[in-house]
Amino acid sequence: MKTGSKWQKTGYLWITVSGISAVLFTGFMLLDTNTEIQAGQGSGSTTQSLSAQTKTTYKPGDTLNLEAGIPLYTQVIGNKMPVDLMGIQYYTSSNEKIKVQAVRGEWIQFQDYNRGELWIPAWYASKESRSLKTVTPQTFSLRPGSKLYLAPGSTTSWTPSPTLTDQALIVAATKDWYGVSIAPRVWNKESFTYRPALLWVKAQAVEQQAIVADGWFQQDASQSALAVRHLTDITLNKKTTSKQVKQWLGEPDWKENSANLNDTGYTMSIGQTWRYERADAQFLVTFNKNGKLARTRWNIPQDDRNHVVTDWSFSRSDEYEFTTKITGKSLPITLPWKPIWTNQGDINYTFLKAATDDVLLMKGDDGGFSGFHYESSMYALDRHSGKKLWEINAGYGRQQVEVDAGRQYVTMYTDYDPDKKEYVDRIRHLQLKSGDVVWEYAPKQKFRLNGITAAKNVVVVSSPVVEGSSNSWLTVLDSANGKTLWTRKLSTGYQLLNKGSDDPYVMYWEKNQLVAADPLSGRTVWSIKVGKPTVDHPENNSYFDGIYRLDPFASTQPERWMLLRDQWALLDLNTGKKLAQFPARNGQQFEVLSDGKLLIRENKKGDIYGDYADFTTTLYDAKSGTKRWTKKGKIERGFVEDDQLYVVKNGYPAALAYDTGETRWNTQNTISSLRYPTNQGSYVVIEDQLLLPMGEDLLVMDKNNGTLIGRVHDVVMGTPEHRDRDAKNGTMNRFGNEVYIGSSNGRFSIYDANDLHTDISR
Incomplete structure (x- = not known):
């Protein structure tokens, strides 16, 4: 790499604060704090006791105005403190009014509600400080024997080493003084950001000043x-x-x-x-x-x-x-990939819920903290052009959507009207392509519904018997016209088990019995006597991304893993027959892979949270009842391709040998340095490229060895907390050569897989 002058080679980094002169830094540079102190040591000949320092005329109780850009200290600093270890965390960023709490020599103490007890040199509150001006950053050298001062006129001074001043820049001037920024030896530690010291030199001590020319980031520029x-x-x-x-x-x-x-x-x-x-x-x-x-x-x-x-x-x-x-150890370069079309929505996160030949059904959510939101919506896009066909905004209320089996209609439940700014339960059955309301169901009671679900040709409405009751009425509506087909009162502790219109029956658990009822008549088709589950269902945890990865382009299969007392059972939904089972435990989560096998994660402490070291993961063939392998760590988001299993292992993309579970490659420390990285979405494979959203980027890796190739241009990802299932199923999908990609900035795009060309040999 090309480098510039001596000061540019040092690796010291600065940041400015608005206003006059101060230089602030926010970034990472963790250096060994045990190294021997060289630069910035105070000179013994200039050591001054605090009692001998310049006295200030300010007294406790005085109210003072501070300009922007003043360094704020957490303690009184003497010249025995190296100038690059002052531990400055804050600078004033706008005009601030303070009340003096104490005075010590040339120092003023004040209390700040957010930042705690702070100190400043009194000069920064004086009339003389008003003459301070910013200057264009300049390199400089000092005459031999020159000193650095705490503030203009201060008696606290340091004799700097040439190495330290070669790394400093002039950033301010006042009368016969220059303000000089000196980078901290340690930029960051834990949650603390340390900022450069702002010290002062006499103007006559400065020589060989030089302004840095523009064009800093040009490829042929000399600056590092x-x-x-x-x-x-x-x-x-x-x-x-x-x-x-x-x-x-x-x-x-x-x-x-x-x-x-x-x-x-x-x-x-x-x-x-x-x-x-x-x-x-x-x-x-x-x-x-x-x-x-x-x-x-x-x-x-x-x-x-x-x-x-x-x-x-x-x-x-x-x-x-x-x-x-x-x-991590490498930075993702940007890779060009031009979309076929992009729709710019008006809510942050865009999730694909379902698709037909002509229409994409989308969910919008603003990604508010901990699952809460101010805005959420359901809308439809023309699959060929990206044009928005219709939209219903649910505001900060609940919304539930069920697509009918034929994918021509959608039923939407909302409990808030953002136009009227009031809570109103509405169940609307819409034509998917046009958004026209076919029918609307008006609940008779005045209190809130529990919600809706669906089964074959019906919409199932759950509502409390009375307000606040744990008993419930099931009202089953004909999805064609909204008319009530049958109702049933369910007692406390019941569970409604339907997942959507592909379910052949209305299914619920009540009074130690799992019942599958005919959707049109309510007649029991099959039932299983079974007690209440002894463990909590993992999908009750909103951080869990779900047992299944749902395909927006396909119907679901008529079999499902259900929690039956202390067992997980794979049921044929048509007959109620058990196809497979395994014991259920606390702290257990699992996912179904594309070939039907299970990745079962268990925590030795019986908790769903914990360090990665607390987990083991097992590849389990449920239908044969055999464990293929068990490995330490938390392995999730599995994608099977031939003899390779792409996963997220302990938070990082990795590839395992499918038959043994041995790690073939792991990107930990390669693409990120965090102990607990966040990633949302599922894998998509395009030839030898492996795509996965991680942090703000859509990363592209070489599926053969995990090499980070780059990030996709103009795609902004994110981490929508408590929307893990939406993100897993709806952020990114591939259908044929079309790749459907959502974002965290309201954009949703379709790409041609053939247009992503990368050189994976580098």
């Missing part, structure tokens, strides 16, 4: 990626425009639609993200619709200097949203 990071951190602020970024950094490698820039509960706002990519770092700059800076992020590969052993995300939001992400 770390030097560019330094420059962007010092220069960018919330007033920065895309025109200025283009001038300073040059043309981006890629331009993409941004993630939603607004919080849930507010109208979606999609800006533009510029990506600057290098092998050693990537810089993402996001602008709002007005072309002003909204967010930035550095992606940095894990190495000896950037090592993360926890899951902390380092960020700051005092001025504009800024984050630094330590990835």
